[in-house]
Each structure stands twice: as C-alpha cells, then as structure tokens.
Amino acid sequence: MILRVEKLNLSFEDKSGKRKILDDVSLSVEEEEIVGIVGLSGAGKTSLLRTLNLLQPVDSGSIFFDGLDIVGLKESEVRNVRKKIGVVFQSFNLYRYRTLYQNIAFPLKIQGVSKKEIEERVMNIATELGLEHRLRAYPSQLSGGEQQRAAIARALVMDPKMILLDEPTSALDPKTTGRLLDLVVSLNEKHGITFIVVTHDMDVIKRTCDRVAYLQNGKLDFFGPTHEFFVKIENNEVSDFGKPLELEKTLLSANKKILRVLFWGTRTHEPVLWKIAKENDVMINILYGKIEEFKNGPFGTLIIGVEGEKQDLFVEKLRESVFFLEEVC
Numbered sequence: 230m231i232l233r234v235e236k237l238n239l240s241f242e243d244k245s246g247k248r249k250i251l252d253d254v255s256l257s258v259e260e261e262e263i264v265g266i267v268g269l270s271g272a273g274k275t276s277l278l279r280t281l282n283l284l285q286p287v288d289s290g291s292i293f294f295d296g297l298d299i300v301g302l303k304e305s306e307v308r309n310v311r312k313k314i315g316v317v318f319q320s321f322n323l324y325r326y327r328t329l330y331q332n333i334a335f336p337l338k339i340q341g342v343s344k345k346e347i348e349e350r351v352m353n354i355a356t357e358l359g360l361e362h363r364l365r366a367y368p369s370q371l372s373g374g375e376q377q378r379a380a381i382a383r384a385l386v387m388d389p390k391m392i393l394l395d396e397p398t399s400a401l402d403p404k405t406t407g408r409l410l411d412l413v414v415s416l417n418e419k420h421g422i423t424f425i426v427v428t429h430d431m432d433v434i435k436r437t438c439d440r441v442a443y444l445q446n447g448k449l450d451f452f453g454p455t456h457e458f459f460v461k462i463e464n465n466e467v468s469d470f471g472k473p474l475e476l477e478k479t480l481l482s483a484n485k486k487i488l489r490v491l492f493w494g495t496r497t498h499e500p501v502l503w504k505i506a507k508e509n510d511v512m513i514n515i516l517y518g519k520i521e522e523f524k525n526g527p528f529g530t531l532i533i534g535v536e537g538e539k540q541d542l543f544v545e546k547l548r549e550s551v552f553f554l555e556e557v558c
C-alpha cells in the first residue's frame with residue numbers, strides 16, 4: 230500500500246461561517262494503482278488532492294504515504310515527500326517565460342542536480358512523451374495536449390512514486406484525450422507510478438482507473454472497483470453522471486419483460502444469454518447493447534425484452550450468470 234488516508238477532516242471559514250469540505254474521509258491506494266476521484270462540482274475533490282500533496286493543511290486525520298504519516302511534517306521533510314509525489318494542475322502551471330526544456334529541468338535544477346544529468350533526464354522524458362522536438366518552445370507556443378504532457382514531464386523528471394492529476398482532460402479534444410489516457414496507462418505500467426486522478430470525464434475513469442472514489446458533500450460515498458461504480462450509475466444511485474439509457478415507451482409495451490443486464494470481464498464474451506434462453510425456451514429481443522473496454526476488463530450493457538412461459542426461470546438463471554441484472558419492467 231502506498232497511501233492510506235484516515236479520517237481526514239477539512240473545513241473552510243467564509244462569511245457564512247465554518248463549512249465542512251472533507252468529512253471523515255478514509256481510503257487506501259495500492260502501489261501501481263490508478264484511482265479516480267469523482268463527484269459533483271464542489272464535492273471536495275480538488276481539496277482532497279491538495280491535502281495529499283500537503284498543499285492544504287487539514288483539521289484532523291492522517292495521511293500515510295509510503296509508510297510515513299505526512300500530516301504535520303516540518304517544512305524540510307515536506308520537501309522530501311513532495312519529491313515523491315508529482316502534481317499536474319488543471320491549469321498546468323508552466324513557467325511562461327521559460328522554454329519547455331527549462332520548465333522540465335526546473336525541479337532538478339533547484340535540487341542541485343548536475344547539468345549533464347539534467348540534460349540526460351530531460352531528454353529521456355521528453356522523448357518518451359513525444360516532446361523532444363518542442364524543447365525550445367515557450368508554453369504559449371505549445372498546443373493544449375503538449376502543455377499537458379509538458380506538465381506531466383515536469384512531474385515525471387523527479388522520478389515520483391505517485392502523480393496527482395487534476396482534471397487532466399478538461400482542456401483537450403477527444404483525440405488528444407485518448408492519447409493522454411494511453412500515456413497515463415503506459416507510465417503506470419512501465420514505471421509503476423501510482424496515479425490519483427480527479428475528473429468529471431467518465432472516459433478517464435473507464436479507460437484508466439482500477440478503482441473509483443465517489444465524494445458527495447465531502448463524504449466518501451463509494452470506493453471500489455471501476456465496474457462496480459458503473460453499476461451504481463446504472464442503478465441511479467449517483468445522480469450526477471447522467472441517467473442510464475431511457476427506454477422508449479413503445480419498446481416497453483411491445484415486450485412482456487424488460488431486463489437491464491451488465492456483464493463484466495471474460496463473461497462478456499460468452500454466449501450466456503443465448504444458452505439460458507434456449508434452455509428455458511424463451512424468446513429474447515435485444516433492444517440495446519454495447520461493450521466498453523475498461524482498464525480492468527470489458528464491460529457489457531444489454532437491454533433485452535423477454536417473452537415465454539418460463540421467463541421467470543430464465544431471469545433467475547441469468548441473474549446467477551451475469552454481473553448485474555435488473556428488471557426494468
């Protein structure tokens with residue numbers, strides 16, 4: 230385990246008085262995991278991320294990073310911890326009057342690393358991130374995707390154990406987003422870096438995250454595997470990520486029973502549905518279907534209509550074989 234947060238509490242004082250922003254938040258992150266933090270705007274996601282890098286002092290609670298409780302450390306010790314935790318802010322925070330090379334080199338320079346080693350490390354990272362041809366450019370001359378990668382390169386150059394990303398795709402188009410997500414997964418797999426990602430973008434969660442933390446009004450409402458989080462969404466237990474597919478009234482009236490079925494992992498590729506329908510002599514009608522590639526396996530959603538005398542038995546058997554089944558009507 231690389232990170233363990235225990236009973237973290239944070240409040241801010243403004244004109245209307247003291248407001249609780251994080252309420253007894255506890256969670257743990259394994260080494261080499263990618264964890265997403267999601268929730269409505271104002272739920273406390275960025276505040277949580279800032280506490281993890283000690284940019285935000287907390288009221289109470291502990292943060293164990295790499296075995297050490299980092300809450301309440303002296304300034305000199307904080308600097309040592311920050312070397313191991315990279316942060317990429319939503320606004321990138323690149324130095325405007327420094328070239329890309331100087332931006333990436335900056336953290337090494339203030340650590341007193343030799344010029345030769347800086348050159349080597351910056352070149353290696355710039356090449357890995359496809360930025361080697363842009364090293365002389367200033368931030369304003371870089372595209373949004375390049376600026377994002379520059380900010381990641383600057384975090385990466387310190388050889389961190391964990392990187393915190395705040396809304397990494399909010400300024401990117403879909404193609405650049407795809408490239409960035411591939412990069413995060415490859416850095417995670419190749420360098421074993423743990424990532425914690427604050428996002429509103431469900432593609433980020435699906436494609437990169439092993440587990441999801443869902444914050445609601447500063448409380449941790451859910452923390453578990455990505456596919457289980459999407460079941461929560463399908464179940465309408467979280468209100469901010471859109472409703473599951475709305476079914477047309479005409480479709481509903483045309484079938485006796487409508488089921489929403491979720492498959493996860495290798496089961497997604499098995500002909501479970503056809504087999505159980507055949508065994509129970511029911512007719513099925515597929516109204517909607519999709520399979521998405523999540524980081525930890527394929528995730529299938531099916532909406533089916535069922536007709537036949539043994540439809541109740543069919544539902545019972547199918548429920549045993551799939552990840553989630555709900556009778557829509």
Ligand SMILES: Nc1ncnc2c1ncn2[C@@H]1O[C@H](COP(=O)(O)OP(=O)(O)OP(=O)(O)O)[C@@H](O)[C@H]1O
Nearest residue numbers: 241242243250268269270271272273274275276277
């Ligand atoms: N320095 C501060 N002083 C006072 N209130 C603050 C401060 N920073 C954040 N807040 C408040 O704390 C709450 C949580 O903010 P935070 O930025 O953590 O939410 P969030 O979930 O990241 O939201 P978003 O998705 O909109 O970025 C908000 O109501 C915000 O106004």
